[in-house]
Amino acid sequence: xxxxxxSYAKNSEVAGVADKNTTVWTKKDLLGLEYLSKxxxxxxxxxxxxxxxxxxxxxxxxxxxxxxxxxxxxxxxxTRTRISFELAAKRLSADVINIVKEGSSIQKGETLIDTGxxxxxxxxDIIVVRHNCSGAAMMLSRALNxxxxxxxxxxxxxxxxxxxxxxxxxxKLKNIRGINVSIIGDIAHSRVARSNIWGLTKLGASVTxxxxxxxxxxxxxxxxxxxxxxxxxxxxxADAINVLRMQFERDEAEAFPSKIEYFRTxxxxxxxxxxxxxxxxxxxxxxxxxxxEMAAEVAxxxxxxxxxxxxxGIAIRMAVLYLVAHAKKGKLV
Amino acid sequence: MSIxxxxxxxxxxxxxxxxxxxxxxEDGRISEISKNMGKKxxxxxxxxxxxxxxxxxxxxxxxxxxGREDMETVASGTRAAVSGGITSIxxxxxxxxxxxxxxxxxxxxxxxxxxxSNNVFVIGAITKGRKGLDLVDMAAMRKEGALAFSDDGxxxxxxxxxxxxxxxxxxxxxxxxxxxxxxxxxxxGVMNEGITATKLGLRGIPKQAEYEFVxxxxxxxxxxxxxxxxxxxxxxxxxxxxKKAKTKGVQVTAETxxxxxxxxxxxxxxxxxxxKMNPPLRALEDVEAIKEALRDGTIDVIASDHAPHGxxxxxxxxxxxxxxxxxxxxxxPLAIAALVEKKMISWMKLVELVSLNxxxxxxxxxxxxxxPGKDADIIIIDPLANWVYTKDSIKxxxxxxxxxxxxxxxxxxxxxxxxxxxxTGSAGSVLNL
Amino acid sequence: xxxxAKLLDKxxxxxxxxxxxxxxxxxxxxxxxxxxxGIRNRGEYLAHRIAESIENIVKSRIPVGILDITLYRDxxxxxxxxxxxxxxxxxxxxxxxxxxxxxxxxxTGRTIRCAMDQLIDFGRPRVIQLxxxxxxxxxxxxxxxxxxxxxxxTSLNEVIEVKLAEVDDRDxxxxxxx
Numbered sequence: 053x054x055x056x057x058x059s060y061a062k063n064s065e066v067a068g069v070a071d072k073n074t075t076v077w078t079k080k081d082l083l084g085l086e087y088l089s090k091x092x093x094x095x096x097x098x099x100x101x102x103x104x105x106x107x108x109x110x111x112x113x114x115x116x117x118x119x120x121x122x123x124x125x126x127x128x129x130x131t132r133t134r135i136s137f138e139l140a141a142k143r144l145s146a147d148v149i150n151i152v153k154e155g156s157s158i159q160k161g162e163t164l165i166d167t168g169x170x171x172x173x174x175x176x177d178i179i180v181v182r183h184n185c186s187g188a189a190m191m192l193s194r195a196l197n198x199x200x201x202x203x204x205x206x207x208x209x210x211x212x213x214x215x216x217x218x219x220x221x222x223x224k225l226k227n228i229r230g231i232n233v234s235i236i237g238d239i240a241h242s243r244v245a246r247s248n249i250w251g252l253t254k255l256g257a258s259v260t261x262x263x264x265x266x267x268x269x270x271x272x273x274x275x276x277x278x279x280x281x282x283x284x285x286x287x288x289x290a291d292a293i294n295v296l297r298m299q300f301e302r303d304e305a306e307a308f309p310s311k312i313e314y315f316r317t318x319x320x321x322x323x324x325x326x327x328x329x330x331x332x333x334x335x336x337x338x339x340x341x342x343x344x345e346m347a348a349e350v351a352x353x354x355x356x357x358x359x360x361x362x363x364x365g366i367a368i369r370m371a372v373l374y375l376v377a378h379a380k381k382g383k384l385v
Numbered sequence: 386m387s388i389x390x391x392x393x394x395x396x397x398x399x400x401x402x403x404x405x406x407x408x409x410x411e412d413g414r415i416s417e418i419s420k421n422m423g424k425k426x427x428x429x430x431x432x433x434x435x436x437x438x439x440x441x442x443x444x445x446x447x448x449x450x451x452g453r454e455d456m457e458t459v460a461s462g463t464r465a466a467v468s469g470g471i472t473s474i475x476x477x478x479x480x481x482x483x484x485x486x487x488x489x490x491x492x493x494x495x496x497x498x499x500x501x502s503n504n505v506f507v508i509g510a511i512t513k514g515r516k517g518l519d520l521v522d523m524a525a526m527r528k529e530g531a532l533a534f535s536d537d538g539x540x541x542x543x544x545x546x547x548x549x550x551x552x553x554x555x556x557x558x559x560x561x562x563x564x565x566x567x568x569x570x571x572x573x574g575v576m577n578e579g580i581t582a583t584k585l586g587l588r589g590i591p592k593q594a595e596y597e598f599v600x601x602x603x604x605x606x607x608x609x610x611x612x613x614x615x616x617x618x619x620x621x622x623x624x625x626x627x628k629k630a631k632t633k634g635v636q637v638t639a640e641t642x643x644x645x646x647x648x649x650x651x652x653x654x655x656x657x658x659x660x661k662m663n664p665p666l667r668a669l670e671d672v673e674a675i676k677e678a679l680r681d682g683t684i685d686v687i688a689s690d691h692a693p694h695g696x697x698x699x700x701x702x703x704x705x706x707x708x709x710x711x712x713x714x715x716x717x718p719l720a721i722a723a724l725v726e727k728k729m730i731s732w733m734k735l736v737e738l739v740s741l742n743x744x745x746x747x748x749x750x751x752x753x754x755x756x757p758g759k760d761a762d763i764i765i766i767d768p769l770a771n772w773v774y775t776k777d778s779i780k781x782x783x784x785x786x787x788x789x790x791x792x793x794x795x796x797x798x799x800x801x802x803x804x805x806x807x808x809t810g811s812a813g814s815v816l817n818l
Numbered sequence: 819x820x821x822x823a824k825l826l827d828k829x830x831x832x833x834x835x836x837x838x839x840x841x842x843x844x845x846x847x848x849x850x851x852x853x854x855x856g857i858r859n860r861g862e863y864l865a866h867r868i869a870e871s872i873e874n875i876v877k878s879r880i881p882v883g884i885l886d887i888t889l890y891r892d893x894x895x896x897x898x899x900x901x902x903x904x905x906x907x908x909x910x911x912x913x914x915x916x917x918x919x920x921x922x923x924x925x926t927g928r929t930i931r932c933a934m935d936q937l938i939d940f941g942r943p944r945v946i947q948l949x950x951x952x953x954x955x956x957x958x959x960x961x962x963x964x965x966x967x968x969x970x971x972t973s974l975n976e977v978i979e980v981k982l983a984e985v986d987d988r989d990x991x992x993x994x995x996x
Contacts, residue, residue, distance in 0.1 A: 076900045086584065098903070105905040106889070111939040114889035144889075163701055185702035186586035187656030194655075206704070207586030243586060270589060271580030374903070378894050 077375040081193040081200040084209030085250035093251055097219050099371035100364070106143065107367060117146035117377055120177040124150045125167065126203070127158065127183040132338055132362070133203050133213070137180045140369035149176070164188055165195045172196050178376060181205070186243075199376040207241050212372055213337050214247030216365040218255065220357050221292055223364070224333055229256035234286040236262040236318065237296025237345055240269040244296060244337045249275050262286035264309060264318065283318050284327060292333035295320050298345050311344050321347045325355065333357055387411045388806065389424060393432025393765060397439065398737040399754035408437060410761040413804035417757060428806070430799060432765050438736045439753050440472025440503075440762035440802065441717060442743035444562075444640055445537075445616060445688035447709070448474075448505075450496060452481025457693040457782045459493075460500035462713065465691075465780035467808045469714040470797035472762035473504040473743075473752060478515065479538045485510040485521045490529045503802050504762070506747065508562060511536045511550045517543060520550055527557040532747050535562035537616060540598050542568065548605050555611035560746075562614045565598035565623070566664065575704055577650040577665040585653065587703060590665050596622035603630045603637050614746060615639040617690050619664035621674035628683045638746050639678075640686035643712060643719035644787075646675045652787060658699045658706035659787040662692070676729050685742040689716045693783030711781045715774060717766075718793040726794060732768075761804040770796035770810075819977060819994040825952065825970055826991040831982075834967030835864070838949050839871035841965050846916045849876045851944065853915045855883040857933050858904055861921040863984040864951060868920060883908035885919075890932040906936070913941035918965075922980040924950040927961035952991060954978050 075091040085093060106114055122141040124134050134150065141148045151158070151167075158167050164183070171179055178199040181189050186206030193200035204210040218228060225231055233252050239245045239261045252259050253276045260278040261268065262285070273279055280286055287293060298314060309317070325332065334346075334355045342348040351358060388410040395406040395418065407422035408415060417424075443466060449457040459476075466474050476493065478484035484493060490507050497505045509531035513519045517539060523531075534554050540563070541547040554561050571594035576582050578589025599615055603626060606613035618624060618641045630637045644662060649669050652660040660666060678684040692709025699706050720739065724730045730738075744753025751760045776789050800808035826834065846852050849872065856865025862884045869880040886904045888894075894901070919933055930948060937946065949965035954972040970993065972978065977994045981987070 074902060102886070102903045102905045105907075109906075109940065113939070115935070116889040116894065163697075165700055183702070185704045187703045190656050191702060205586070209586070246584070246586060269583040270578050271583050274580040275584065371903075374889075378900060380900055 076380055077378070078380050080376060080379050081189070081202075082211055082372050082376055083190050083193060083200070083202050085211050085214055085247045085254070086209065088254075090254045093215070093218070093254060096215055096368065096371050096375065097222060099374065100215070100219050100367040103370040103374070104364065104367040106370070107363070113143050113145060115145045116374060117141065117144035120146040120377060121175065122146045122148050122178045122180060122373065123171050123176045124148065124203075125171070125179050125181045126150070126152045127181075127188070128153070128204070130182055130204070133182065136362070136365045137201075137203060137369050140366050140373055143366065144370055144373060146177075146373070164192060168192045168196050172198050178373060199379070201372055201376060204243050206243065207246070208243050209247045209250070210243040210337075211247050211251075212365065212369055213244050214251045215372070216361055216368040217244075217248055217294055217335055217337070218251050219364050219368055220335065220361050221333065223360075224357065225291060228252065231257045231291040232260065232289050233257050234260040234262055234290040234293045235296065236283065236286055236293055236320065238267045238298055239263045239272065239296070240267045241299065242296050244294075248294060249277055253277070260286050260290070262318070283320070283324060287320070287324055287328045287332070289329070290332055291329060292335060293320065294335045294337070295346050297337065297339065298341055300341075300344075311341075315344050319343070319345060319347060320350050322349050322353070325350060331355070335361055338362070386804065387426040388428045388430060388761075388801065388804065389422065389426045390430045390432050390437055390763070390765065391422070393435050393437035395437045395755060396732050396736050397755040398733050398741045400756055401733075402755070403733055408755065408763070410763070410801065410804045413761055415755060415757055415759050415761050418755065430765065430806075434767070434769070435798060436732060436766040436768050437755070438732075438764055438766065439740040439755050440764050440800065441470050441739045442473040442747070442749070442753055443471045443689050443691070443713065443716060444475045444614075444686055444743045444747065445642070446474040446476055446691045446713065447479065447693065448476045449480065449693055451492065455782070456695050458500065459496045459505065460502070461780065461782045462691070462693070463500070463502040463505060465711070465713040467502045467800050467802070468780050468797070470717045470764040470766065470800060471503065471713055472764070472800060472802045473506065473749070474713075475506045475508050475532065475747070477537045478508055478510040478535065483510045483515045484508070484531075485513050485515065487522065487525045487529045490526055490531060494530065502807060504752075506530070506532050506749075508532060508537075509534045511541065511561065512546075515539055517541050517546065520546070520553060523553050523557045523559065527559050531559065533560050533562050533614065535564065535616070537562065537564045540564055540566050540568070544601065544605065547602065548609055551606055551609045551611040551613065555609065560612035560614055562616050563598070563602045564616050565595050565602060567594045567598050570594035570597070574665070575661060576653050577667050579650065579668055581650045581653060585656065587653070590663075592620040592622055592667070592671075595620055595664050596626055599623040600626050603627070603635055606637060607633070607635045610636075612636040612638070617642050617645070617664060617688075618675070618678070618684055619645045620667050620671045624674050624678045624683050628678070631683065638685045638742075639683070640688040641675050641679065641684050642688060642690040643716055643723070644710060646672055646679065646723050647719045648672075648787065653703075656703045657787060658701065658703055659710060659785050661703060661706050661708055662690075662710055663708035676724065679724060679738060680730050680734070685738070685746065687716065687720050687738045688743070689713050691781070692785075693781055694785045695783060699785050710786045711779070711783055712786070714780060715786065715788050715791075717797060718774065718795065719788065721768075721795040722793055761801055763801040764797055765799040766795055767798050767810075768795045770794070770798075772796050819996055822976070822993045822995050824990060824992050825978070826968060828989040831951065831967070831989045831991065834951060835867045835871055838965040838967060839868050839875065842868070842918055842947075842949065843872060843875060845947070845964070846918075848916065849878065849880070851914065851916050852918065853881045853883065853910065853912060854918045854920060855885050855908065855912075855937070857919065857921045857929060858884060858886045859985065860980050860982055861885075863982045864922060864949075865920040868918070868949065881910045883910070883912075885933055885936060887929060887932040887936060890936045892928065892932070908940055911941055912937065912943050915943050916945050916947070917943040918947045918949050920949045922951050923978050924948070924953045924961075924963050924966075925956055927957045927959035930961050931959050951980060952978055
């Protein structure tokens with residue numbers, strides 16, 4: 053037994069010393085918040101606090117994942133999430149490889165599983181995958197022994213986005229239990245909405261989803277959320293609103309309102325926020341369509357935490373990479 | 386050549402017979418059924434404690450030959466069928482090329498004659514190339530042996546064409562098997578619409594896509610006074626419509642597949658592509674309705690909708706995976722497990738659903754019935770045998786089924802087709818013909 | 819685990835802290851540049867006690883920092899238990915400072931190696947010295963403590979348990995056998 057093992061063994065015996073989470077992370081992957089317990093979500097948030105401290109150091113880098121290789125496998129373009137994961141990996145001293153669809157074998161018809169198996173054969177340790185198909189991350193994780201982190205799969209989940217949203221809320225409000233959060237926008241096609249619903253409800257928040265009726269997916273109320281198609285209703289009692297990006301570039305010919313029509317009926321404006329709680333927190337996963345889902349004045353306003361979300365995203369992703377890289381296998385003493 | 390099956394519990398819904406009898410088979414036909422038969426034959430099968438029933442007739446099988454012999458062939462498909470207790474199958478016409486001409490049927494019949502382990506009947510396409518545009522020559526194809534017509538996999542979107550094909554099939558002493566799916570509603574859906582699809586972020590297929598076409602096709606059959614058979618019924622609303630039509634006297638029959646009463650949409654939660662089928666697995670209330678419809682006779686037939694797909698078609702993203710699962714080897718076991726073992730229906734009713742009713746619908750008057758003079762297509766089931774359906778045991782060329790490693794009670798022990806013993810479970814293989 | 823002997827009681831720990839404090843003052847005449855950094859978890863409390871003791875003597879404030887070495891550990895994938903990650907709190911610049919690192923038990927030396935790696939990422943101290951309450955031997959790295967409360971020869975199947983009133987119910991150091 054080494055000295056360090058000893059000191060930590062002792063430490064864990066006095067749980068609650070510094071109000072820290074003593075949950076043990078056992079999962080090889082992060083696929084979605086549906087699959088995590090409340091305690092596991094809180095562990096990620098707690099560890100992210102420590103990583104946020106790392107980001108404030110004069111040298112914003114720790115050697116924790118030195119020698120590990122992390123592959124960002126992106127089937128969909130995404131600047132923000134990819135850079136955030138890349139920075140998180142680099143802050144942990146991992147080697148990072150980025151693969152984007154254009155110009156790689158994945159555009160030449162190689163299947164997702166084949167690509168994953170090749171990356172595993174190349175001795176990657178963690179694959180961070182973004183894919184336009186729901187379930188892609190889970191499928192990959194089943195086929196591989198190495199870790200898979202879901203960076204967004206179809207309309208299914210975007211767990212790190214929801215984690216950073218919840219982390220930001222926790223920083224501002226101290227507690228998630230009992231708060232009212234409204235998610236506004238294209239709920240039907242939003243992985244951000246689904247992950248937020250899972251995470252927030254598990255932590256005891258009360259969640260309302262707000263969208264035009266045709267963008268409310270079937271049966272959503274069974275996910276323990278309130279549903280409304282009135283933006284004023286969604287804003288009224290909210291401690292925070294999370295405004296989703298309206299993806300007018302979506303290639304499907306779905307029943308979509310026009311941009312102007314949408315802004316008129318669902319856009320978050322200063323006028324509408326006057327009827328809200330004074331300190332309402334305004335979030336957006338980005339990139340923002342100014343003047344579509346949100347007025348520019350609101351995005352830049354005093355209630356907006358949009359840029360803090362971006363910073364917190366790195367800490368969350370560091371925590372996630374750290375935890376999946378050190379997941380404990382088997383039973384614990 | 387003669388075989389004597391002794392002391393089995395003979396179940397024959399055609400004559401409402403359920404009791405211990407001996408069956409004598411001579412020259413491919415049943416020659417006598419009686420108690421304690423004294424006759425001596427060279428071949429005697431002891432069926433003590435076993436169930437003896439007419440062989441299963443599976444109305445809905447995709448054999449993939451010609452065209453996709455890598456997924457299934459007449460040889461492999463019929464071998465799989467026999468090991469599942471199925472003595473007759475209907476081959477669906479969505480092959481490459483489609484079974485849309487006399488020549489195509491002739492070619493397939495040639496393959497069947499050469500390779501098939503059991504009876505294979507042919508279903509012809511309704512339209513050329515199954516494109517929903519030009520009707521095939523039903524009269525000539527009927528003469529060549531097509532029992533019914535179907536563009537299975539597609540629905541005829543054009544109502545007038547549907548009416549016309551119903552009439553033409555009826556005029557040729559045949560009928561249509563309708564795949565009911567309004568593509569304008571199902572669009573790019575991949576699973577049942579509802580909370581599970583919402584959670585998974587998968588595109589839903591609303592039940593309307595099915596039942597609105599069930600309603601339409603029944604209405605057209607009523608108007609044209611023709612027979613129609615609704616394929617793979619999966620939801621409660623379709624059942625309600627069929628039930629009403631039957632009460633009104635419309636000549637409608639219907640089938641469902643074992644997965645629709647064995648699994649709910651919940652089976653999709655791990656994005657296992659082996660749970661992706663069309664129509665999709667539905668909600669629990671639909672599963673309950675299907676079982677009730679089988680019990681009360683609204684649904685006449687259990688058919689497998691055996692749909693082999695290669696690994697490359699299933700080991701992909703759920704959105705991209707092919708629809709369908711194999712089902713020949715699990716049709717009977719799943720029906721026993723979900724319906725008989727759960728006391729939903731009797732063995733008698735089960736045999737009616739898998740053998741007598743399909744024979745009646747298809748006009749196979751010598752099949753599905755254990756009576757003197759009828760075809761000796763017989764299965765012997767050990768109702769108490771416990772067994773596990775393993776991947777290695779699968780006889781089909783494709784392995785796309787969610788039922789691997791399911792435990793079953795009740796196993797097909799012996800299969801006799803045309804008076805010949807073609808399968809014994811103890812040997813575990815289909816005997817050489 | 820069976821308790822074999824009590825190595826230090828409350829007074830023993832108190833005396834050791836006072837002695838170490840005096841030694842630190844003696845060795846670092848320039849206490850103006852003195853900073854003390856404790857390694858989580860119990861090093862943190864010892865650091866505070868030593869700083870307080872020094873402050874009582876020199877009558878000036880001694881900055882104290884807390885180091886969590888988890889992210890610098892070389893055995894993360896091998897440890898039986900998952901370490902609890904906590905913040906490092908050093909709210910002052912350590913460059914040019916006379917830095918005393920504090921931990922409860924010195925054993926293999928690997929914790930100290932981690933701590934020094936991490937400190938160097940925070941700045942360039944003038945000197946780094948090491949103070950421990952117990953030195954139990956069995957070093958795996960060339961590391962030596964400058965200030966030791968008590969040297970205790972041990973065997974490898976023995977465990978030293980340091981209890982401090984800040985987190986435990988009392989002050990004591992015991993030796994146990996596994």
